Amino acid sequence: MSDVLLVGVDGGGTACRVRVRRPDGAFIGEAEGGTANVFAGLDPALAMIVATTERALERSGLGTADLGRCFAGLGLAGANMPSVAEALHARRLPFAAFGLETDAVTACRGAFAGGEGGIAILGTGTAYCVRARGRLTLLGGWGMLVSDQGSGADLGRRALAAALLALDGAKPRTPFCDAVLARFDNSAEATVEFARTALPRDFGRLAPLVWDHAEAGDPAADRLIADSLLDIEPMLRRMIELGAPAIALLGGQAPRYRPRLPPDLAARLAEPAGDAMEGGIDLARSVWRAKGGAA
Known part of the structure; x- marks a missing residue:
């Protein structure tokens, strides 16, 4: 499937960032849009994700017609809430398929290139993720009303x-x-x-x-x-x-x-190998492979 596109989405409270690559890693485009805060409205957040993806595609002369060949990895703040994940999966998105993880997980994927490590997201909100000892552990990230201290x-x-x-x-x-x-x-x-x-x-x-x-x-x-x-x-x-x-x-x-x-x-701090969009692309690749894409 040489026409496949992999989309990595980093959707947070301040901005939605999208990067698109081909399966071989070739860069297609990148764009930034407004908030993709699902707690402030799921449908507006999804509309922002789609619109920002379209702008990223436009960097290589692509557009809306190409969304159907995109496999997307969505890293969204709030996706760790079962109600949010259920509501999102019930929506129809224009992608060929998509995977969903909280933005902390996709950020950890990107920061350690799939290896072990932990990330502390200290942005508009806060969230923590550890991938170690064969386990994935999320800490915090429950929104500013009850969590997000120091954000x-x-x-x-x-x-x-x-x-x-x-x-x-x-x-x-x-x-x-x-x-x-x-x-x-x-x-x-x-x-x-x-x-x-x-x-x-x-x-x-x-x-x-x-x-x-x-x-x-x-x-x-x-x-x-x-x-x-x-x-x-x-x-x-x-x-x-x-x-x-x-x-x-x-x-x-x-x-x-x-x-x-x-x-x-x-002394425990390390520079990230990649960003959350690369983590989203890693998730998108796993979705593509699960659908029969190349290894």
Whole structure:
């Protein structure tokens, strides 16, 4: 089947990224779209995946008519929820076939090229995955309402809470708090109105304010980062207990957390061999093979 295309999808709360290759590894195209957050709406997320795949195909002069020869590996945040997986498999997608895993699993596939290791996704959300001792273990990744501690969304949400406490005079009003409140005209009502309808990616846009002020020495911002590390570090240690020989830090918050980790954890870190889209392509290849494709 020389006309087969393999599609790797990394669908997260901030963006949907798609890469397309031929089975021999030849690059076809890559594109990035908007959010593919299934918790914010399954159908819009799937529509974004299809649209972003079409744009990736267009890089090589292909398009909508070629979706039917694509085998897709979907790495989606939230796919570890049975209700989400069941609802997604009930939808009709234009691909020849697709496989579904949570984005943490496809990221781990890509980071260690199918070998053993662990990944910590520290992005808009957080999630952890360990492939070791013949087992696959997922930790966290349950969404910002009950999980995702230390994520960009969590930092943004807690930045609003800290700023409102400062506005009430209950905590010192530092430059960081002023910068957060300035986004909302120093209005508690406007802040709450934003939070009432904000998606994780919206909260996540406030995370750079936290980091920039923490690195400038603002005590309120630095406290938020320190509190986040108190949640992240135990997860990393649990991954080591589960047998991860090395850990790759992924996601937009990872480069800023990395220098703050204690030396023993820093010594366990490894650079990823590939990204989550390559992990999605690895999943797509396994789907293709299961359907009778070449080894």
